């Protein structure tokens with residue numbers, strides 16, 4: 001019983017101006033950012049996985065369009081930070 005993960009969790013899309021709720025059979029994606037060696041920002045993308053979805057910092061994404069928007073946001077932020085450092 002302890003090993004069964006509650007399936008009644010609510011996930012909301014992290015896409016800009018989206019916020020739809022995930023339903024049971026939706027094929028969602030997960031994205032997250034992290035800093036690898038030398039402080040280089042990385043953007044990760046993978047198909048939905050319940051375990052990764054529960055991890056702190058993971059972004060829940062309803063589809064390709066929202067993934068693209070988040071990617072564009074990420075790239076914009078990276079560029080902005082690069083400009084600040086100059």
Ligand SMILES: [Zn+2]
Nearest residue numbers: 013018062066
């Ligand atoms: Zn979305």
